[in-house]
Amino acid sequence: MRKLSNDELLRKSPEEFKEAKKTPLVLILDNVRSLNNVGAVFRTADSFLLESVYLCGITGTPPHKDIQKTALGATDTVEWKYYKQTIDAVSELKQKNYRVYAIEQAENSIMLNKFTALHNQKIAFVLGNEINGVEQVVIDCCDGVLEIPQSGFKHSLNIAVAAGIVSWEMYKQLN
Numbered sequence: 493m494r495k496l497s498n499d500e501l502l503r504k505s506p507e508e509f510k511e512a513k514k515t516p517l518v519l520i521l522d523n524v525r526s527l528n529n530v531g532a533v534f535r536t537a538d539s540f541l542l543e544s545v546y547l548c549g550i551t552g553t554p555p556h557k558d559i560q561k562t563a564l565g566a567t568d569t570v571e572w573k574y575y576k577q578t579i580d581a582v583s584e585l586k587q588k589n590y591r592v593y594a595i596e597q598a599e600n601s602i603m604l605n606k607f608t609a610l611h612n613q614k615i616a617f618v619l620g621n622e623i624n625g626v627e628q629v630v631i632d633c634c635d636g637v638l639e640i641p642q643s644g645f646k647h648s649l650n651i652a653v654a655a656g657i658v659s660w661e662m663y664k665q666l667n
């Protein structure tokens with residue numbers, strides 16, 4: 493095996509990215525503290541051609557050097573919006589016929605490996621604060637809760653890792 497050169501990767505230009513058909517998935521960040529996590533989510537959203545990222549509450553916004561450090565330019569390609577209240581982002585998406593799911597450990601959650609997205613359904617996932625997770629008031633407004641199966645001691649994933657897992661799963665299902 494030979495590692496591919498950058499020229500062989502057929503990367504899209506920012507203009508080509510903006511024109512490309514998107515995966516109908518929005519990631520909503522609910523009070524995410526770490527700017528490095530925010531940048532990593534942008535990079536994931538770019539990788540899977542996600543529709544957009546919604547930044548809510550105390551979540552930092554571009555331009556910021558700590559976001560850029562992990563985003564590596566993805567803030568220039570991925571559409572994003574800021575909302576003071578996460579619940580406003582959820583409400584807006586539901587009015588646009590998105591199914592909104594919190595990614596959380598909760599009663600009656602659906603394990604991600606058991607979840608099947610409808611092919612023509614637009615979806616949004618709410619990912620929460622590194623310590624407190626998704627706020628209960630936000631969970632109450634969601635159409636459901638999806639849980640990433642975990643078998644270890646911690647039962648806790650970094651927000652950027654969780655975003656990568658759920659984005660990959662939806663990318664596989666929706667494309």
